[in-house]
Each structure stands twice: as C-alpha cells, then as structure tokens.
Amino acid sequence: MVTSVTPRPSYSFLRYRRLWEQYIAPQWRLVSLLTIFLLTTIGLQLLTPFILGQFIDAVTHGRAADTLFVLAVVYLCVAFFARGVRVGETYTAERLAWITTNALRLDVARHCLRLDLSFHHQHTPGELIERVDGDVSMLNNLFSRFVLVLINSVLLTVGMLVVLLLIDLRIGLTLLVYTGCYLLVNILLSRIPPPYFVKARQAEAELFGFLEERLSGTEDIRANGAVDSVLHRLTFFLRQRFLLQRRAELVSQEVRGVRMLMYIIGTLIALGLDAYLYLSGTITLGIVYLIFAYTMQLWDPLREITHQIGDFQQAVAGLSRLDELLQTRTAIPDGELEQLPEGPLAISFETVSFGYQAAKPVLHAISFSLTPGTVLGVLGRTGSGKTTLTRLLLRFYDPDEGCIRLNGVDLKMIKLDVLRSRVAVVTQDVQLFHASVRNNLTLFDRSISDSAIEDALKTLGLLEWSQRLPQGLDTILRSGGESLSAGQAQLVALTRIFLAHPDLVILDEASSRLDPVTEALLDRAISGLLRGRTGIIIAHRLTTLKHVDEVMILERGRVGEYGPREQLAQGSESYYSRLLQVDDMEDAK
Ligand SMILES: Nc1ncnc2c1ncn2[C@@H]1O[C@H](COP(=O)(O)OP(=O)(O)OP(=O)(O)O)[C@@H](O)[C@H]1O
Incomplete structure (x- = not known):
C-alpha cells in the first residue's frame, strides 16, 4: 500500500505562474493598489534628489531666501508624502500576503486531511506542520511583492540610468556597464546559499517531528524513566539544526560580504568620476550632488532585484516541497455513487x-x-x-x-x-x-x-x-x-x-x-x-x-x-x- 506521487515539471516560473493564477489573481484589487503605491514610490525616489540638487545650486548661485524656503518646503512635503506611501504599501502588501498564503495554508491542510492513512503513517504531524505553515510562510514575499517589486526595481534602475546618461554620458555609460556586471555576479552569487537553507529547514522539520512525537507521549516517557534519553536525543536534533543553520547563515554572510565589496567599488568609481568632472569644471556642485545621490540610490533597486531573486530561489525549495505534497494523490480514489438505501446496511x-x-x-x-x-x-x-x-x-x-x-x-x-x-x-x-x-x-x-x-x-x-x-x-x-x-x-x-x-x-x-x-x-x-x-x-x-x-x-x-x-x-x-x-x-x- 503506497501513496502515489505524480511528479510535475520542475520549472519554477511555471509553478509560480500557477500559484499566481490560483491565489494572487483573484486579489486583483489589492494587487492594483500595491502597484499604484510602488509606482508612486519610484516617482518620489526620482524626484527627491532632483529637488535637493536644485537647492544646492540655488545656494551656490546665491538665490533669494524665498526660493530656498519654497524648495525646502517642497522637499519636506515630498518626504512626508513618501513616508505615507510606504506605510500604505506595507499595509497592502501584508494584507495581500496573509490573504493569499492563508488560502494556500487551508488548501494544503485540506489536502493532507484527505490523504489516506498510509501517507499519514509515513509523515509525522510535526513534519506536516512545517509543510502547512513553515513552507507556506516562505512564500509570503513571493505572493505579495515579488513580481511588483521586481518590475518596479527594474524600472527604477532603468530610470536612474537614463537620468544619469542625460546628466553626463560618461558617468551614465560607466554606471550602465557596472550595473550589468553587478547584476550578473549577484545573480550567480544568490544561487549559493539556498541549498544550505534547504538542509537547515529539513533539520527543523525533523526537530519539530521529534518534539511533537515525544511531547504527545510525555506520560509514557516519564513513567518509563526515559526523560534523559529523550533529552539526549533532543540535544542531537538541536545541535544538528544549530550546525546547519549556522552554516547557512555564514554562507549567506559571505555572499553579502562580496556584494558589499562590489557596492563599495561601484561607489568609488562614481565618486572618482564625479570629482574628476567637478574639478575639471564640467559640472556644477548641484549636479555633483545629483550624480552622487542617484548613484547612491541606484544600489537600492539593484539590491532589491538580487534580494528578490535570492528570496525566490529560497522560496522555490518550499514551493517544490509543497507542490510535491499537493501532487500526492491518495491511494484511495473516490467513488461516484451518491446514495445508499436508507436504514441499516448489509x-x-x-x-x-x-x-x-x-x-x-x-x-x-x-x-x-x-x-x-x-x-x-x-x-x-x-x-x-x-x-x-x-x-x-x-x-x-x-x-x-x-x-x-x-x-x-x-x-x-x-x-x-x-x-x-x-x-x-x-x-x-x-x-x-x-x-x-x-x-x-x-x-x-x-x-x-x-x-x-x-x-x-x-x-x-x-x-x-x-x-x-x-x-x-x-x-x-x-x-x-x-x-x-x-x-x-x-x-x-x-x-x-x-x-x-x-x-x-x-x-x-x-x-x-x-x-x-x-x-x-x-x-x-x-x-x-x-x-x-x-x-x-x-x-x-x-x-x-x-x-x-x-x-x-x-x-x-x-x-x-x-x-x-x-x-x-x-x-x-x-x-x-x-x-x-x-x-x-x-x-x-
Ligand atoms: N499502520 C500499520 N502499518 C503496518 N503494519 C500495521 C499497521 N497497523 C497494524 N499493523 C500490523 O497489522 C497486524 C494486525 O494489526 P491490527 O491492529 O489489525 O490487530 P488487532 O487484532 O486489532 O490487534 P489489537 O487487539 O492489539 O488491537 C499487526 O501485525 C500489526 O503490527
């Protein structure tokens, strides 16, 4: 008696599209609202350095205090408005994440309850809890922000590069080439940590399975004096999880270190060029600030793109385990007869x-x-x-x-x-x-x-x-x-x-x-x-x-x-x- 499993093609984006259609598309109102918030954020991010650049130029050109005051007030208003938009975006994204993942949690729980007993004998309740909640929680970001943030970050990066190209072709081209290299290296780097996290999560599932089983048998364990051996075994599971989690975090930190190094190199290149152009009298101090501010801001969407891709790769591990579970078919196919005669049965x-x-x-x-x-x-x-x-x-x-x-x-x-x-x-x-x-x-x-x-x-x-x-x-x-x-x-x-x-x-x-x-x-x-x-x-x-x-x-x-x-x-x-x-x-x- 074996529970049958029907494997599906393992293309992550295909799986993601199916989930999108099933859980996210019905929430199109929230998705639209979130899109508006994110687009507004992009606009504001492009606008604020421009206002500050204007302010600096106004100061260096000795403009009237009224102009400076107006620019300062506009800057403050935009900054407050941007905060408000952030709050709205966070609220909407959280709402979307919880509505969609809870729908998925319900479906996974319903599916587990329908599977036959041989399946439940093969999987401990602790393991299933980790599937129904742990793996689904990893999809929070994937369900709420992934596509929108990715599109917005790409748009923002393109927007910044276009502005930089318009300000100065040499700086724009240098940063364009650098951005390409940065993305390529980071996408390759983001593949390194996920397998370590998969192992750590597996150890966590085993730990929960062990705890659930032993806690439900507390009476027998105490009556038979097995507390010490249970604690000894628990130490083993805790240590295993600790080692794997520590390894995963260390690898992740190493990757983050390389990323930081690239960020510093990029900033130095931009600042060097900026200083060179200013000293050669090609650009004003306001433009120097503008280039500096846009270069600094460029790292945000770039970081976001690599973060989202890394997150997607981690979520894929949970996604494939969930997919496998949802594809598990019960060995007991349902019948079709809807009625049996009333009264006691033969x-x-x-x-x-x-x-x-x-x-x-x-x-x-x-x-x-x-x-x-x-x-x-x-x-x-x-x-x-x-x-x-x-x-x-x-x-x-x-x-x-x-x-x-x-x-x-x-x-x-x-x-x-x-x-x-x-x-x-x-x-x-x-x-x-x-x-x-x-x-x-x-x-x-x-x-x-x-x-x-x-x-x-x-x-x-x-x-x-x-x-x-x-x-x-x-x-x-x-x-x-x-x-x-x-x-x-x-x-x-x-x-x-x-x-x-x-x-x-x-x-x-x-x-x-x-x-x-x-x-x-x-x-x-x-x-x-x-x-x-x-x-x-x-x-x-x-x-x-x-x-x-x-x-x-x-x-x-x-x-x-x-x-x-x-x-x-x-x-x-x-x-x-x-x-x-x-x-x-x-x-x-
Ligand atoms: N889920 C299971 N997986 C594998 N073997 C099982 C499972 N459940 C029962 N068995 C085995 O099947 C045999 C019959 O078990 P069953 O529980 O039907 O016996 P029983 O007559 O009801 O026993 P008892 O009077 O102790 O309840 C036993 O050898 C048992 O070990």
Whole structure:
C-alpha cells in the first residue's frame, strides 16, 4: 500500500505562474493598489534628489531666501508624502500576503486531511506542520511583492540610468556597464546559499517531528524513566539544526560580504568620476550632488532585484516541497455513487486479503456476510487483524484482493463522504479535543442543538452521567483524553457517533479494565446505539458479546470460527465456548 506521487515539471516560473493564477489573481484589487503605491514610490525616489540638487545650486548661485524656503518646503512635503506611501504599501502588501498564503495554508491542510492513512503513517504531524505553515510562510514575499517589486526595481534602475546618461554620458555609460556586471555576479552569487537553507529547514522539520512525537507521549516517557534519553536525543536534533543553520547563515554572510565589496567599488568609481568632472569644471556642485545621490540610490533597486531573486530561489525549495505534497494523490480514489438505501446496511466480505506491506499479508481471504441490523462480535489475539478489518470497511485502505460490499455495492463505487456519513467508528484511542464536552460531542458542529445532545444522552442512558460532570456540557476536556478514563472517553465517542446517525456502527472496545459503574453505563449506551443498526464490535470483554448476534474469531488474519453466538457458545469444541468457560472460572474465583 503506497501513496502515489505524480511528479510535475520542475520549472519554477511555471509553478509560480500557477500559484499566481490560483491565489494572487483573484486579489486583483489589492494587487492594483500595491502597484499604484510602488509606482508612486519610484516617482518620489526620482524626484527627491532632483529637488535637493536644485537647492544646492540655488545656494551656490546665491538665490533669494524665498526660493530656498519654497524648495525646502517642497522637499519636506515630498518626504512626508513618501513616508505615507510606504506605510500604505506595507499595509497592502501584508494584507495581500496573509490573504493569499492563508488560502494556500487551508488548501494544503485540506489536502493532507484527505490523504489516506498510509501517507499519514509515513509523515509525522510535526513534519506536516512545517509543510502547512513553515513552507507556506516562505512564500509570503513571493505572493505579495515579488513580481511588483521586481518590475518596479527594474524600472527604477532603468530610470536612474537614463537620468544619469542625460546628466553626463560618461558617468551614465560607466554606471550602465557596472550595473550589468553587478547584476550578473549577484545573480550567480544568490544561487549559493539556498541549498544550505534547504538542509537547515529539513533539520527543523525533523526537530519539530521529534518534539511533537515525544511531547504527545510525555506520560509514557516519564513513567518509563526515559526523560534523559529523550533529552539526549533532543540535544542531537538541536545541535544538528544549530550546525546547519549556522552554516547557512555564514554562507549567506559571505555572499553579502562580496556584494558589499562590489557596492563599495561601484561607489568609488562614481565618486572618482564625479570629482574628476567637478574639478575639471564640467559640472556644477548641484549636479555633483545629483550624480552622487542617484548613484547612491541606484544600489537600492539593484539590491532589491538580487534580494528578490535570492528570496525566490529560497522560496522555490518550499514551493517544490509543497507542490510535491499537493501532487500526492491518495491511494484511495473516490467513488461516484451518491446514495445508499436508507436504514441499516448489509455487509459482505468476499475473499478479502490485505497487507500494509506487500510482503506481509495481515488478512487472508476473509469472507463473511451480515444482514441489515445484525451485530457481529470479533474476537482474536492481539495482532490478529481485527482493527485492520474495520479500517478496510471505512476505506482507510483498500483490499489487495477480494471485494467488500455494502448493500451489495462495492465500497470502491461509493463516494467517500457518503460512506463515512453512514459508517461510524469508535476507536480504542478516542480522540478528545481541548474543548467543552459539548464540542467534543458535536465535533464543533454548531447546528446540533443542546436539546439534540440531551436526547442522545438520554437514549444512551448517559444524561445523568453528563449532568454529574463539573460544568455539565460546558466542562472543558483536555486533549489526549487525560481528563477522562478510557471508558468515559468511549462514552463521549458513543454519543458523538449517535449524533451522526450512522447506519453501520463499528466499535473497537477499550481494552483497559473498567470500573463497574462505567461498565454498566457503557453496556447501556452500546445497546442504545446498536438499536436498529448493523454493528461490528471488536470485543475485549466477554460481557460485551451479549449485544452481538454472530461471532467471528480471527486467528492470524484468517477466520478461525464464525457463526451465531448461541450456536458457538453451545459447541463444546469451539474456541468461543472455551473462552466462556475460562471467563466463568475467573468469575468463580
Ligand atoms: N499502520 C500499520 N502499518 C503496518 N503494519 C500495521 C499497521 N497497523 C497494524 N499493523 C500490523 O497489522 C497486524 C494486525 O494489526 P491490527 O491492529 O489489525 O490487530 P488487532 O487484532 O486489532 O490487534 P489489537 O487487539 O492489539 O488491537 C499487526 O501485525 C500489526 O503490527
């Protein structure tokens, strides 16, 4: 059972175009606003040195104080306006970045939740968090500013060079050639750091995966005295991340150093030429300042262009991992049938075989059928394949051979949403959320009213139990089920699926021992839940089997015994009747 991956062409710009069309194009209003802000910034950047140049010339030519005052006021107004435009630009860009990346985060999370269990067994939750949030965050700039800033920086560079060419051809041409060299060297340099950052991010994903797994197993780790070994391992992951992150930062600093050197050389060339022309009397002091100011300003868009390209290359790493994830297809293709007849469902397994790995079959040619409204009890040693059987019924996996039918229809033909709305499962490890009992029962579905919850609790004989909880339905449960016993957690889960009105109920009983009160409550709830429904119970307590009509004993993935409960109980040779005898003896002790 392998999750299939369909590789796509790896052209970064092609990928980027697809993302642009899907997430950025719909935000065209914000994009237009951002374009206006950026264009205005360019205009203002070209204008301010010009005003200062005029001011200097006015001073050196001894113009009237009024002219100087007007120029100073204009300069101040332009400077304030430019600040305002910057604030507007930042606000719009952030808005665009968060709207678009959150849409992508949602899509990635939705996609992960739809992938089959084999995918989730291969990837730790920590790793997926890093994909859904870490990688997407790297796209912030790509989604909001990349194209616009790149276009604007190119325009600004061209604008500055044109102005410099117009002021003085020699200076303009020298800086034009220098700009070409600067860009070429920097684009080549910007390819160096990304692979180091990719490795550092991978180490980060591994660290998060490790932390998530160990923190969720805190109880077992402490109980087994494994805290020191966990910390030792954590030190290893932290050190690994530290070394890789430090290496990446150092390489990045080295590249920045070379860039700085080029900047200094460029400035020296421009200043040298400037001084030469001034001393030879070709240009005025105002023009000297103008050339100096434009040369200084030229580095901003050039830095921005190389920064954007470097950023794009870093984002590409995240982008390709996201793309790979989004291209991962579930091994469980959806069916097309949108409806199944109302009422309890009939089940049939026809020589079903399955293994999580091809070489290790877990179920071997399992065949049985249940008529609507019948309840089957499944027994077997640990590892005999009981849970696997129920996973196949929910299509978390598909059989390698044979066919499973509901009301005569092959499971593969039924839409997954339809199937999972009619079949519900209570697992051994009930997933409780850090939320109120109400939300845990409704799974945050606000359309389920309190009176519907109370009716369900009443039918299952749990109303009193729920009223005894410290704050009734408002009692806050802690995630991981720490606040409830395994039996109580199952009571919550039974009510949860009762509210979903399934027609086939699968119950994987908690194997831990239950106190008599909880046991009695569970028994009542199970009878309430199974009334008028088809059911499969993986029973760990023989008392539960009083609810079942038929019994199946699984032995190493094969059907060892199968038949009506009464009949098996009476047959002295049957494994089931021997189990009952052992149980009677235990009770007699
Ligand atoms: N996700 C998985 N990947 C690989 N092997 C698995 C996976 N889940 C279960 N197995 C293996 O499949 C076999 C059957 O497991 P299964 O959980 O179905 O047994 P079970 O009868 O329900 O056991 P228990 O009573 O302990 O819950 C076991 O050998 C188990 O190790």
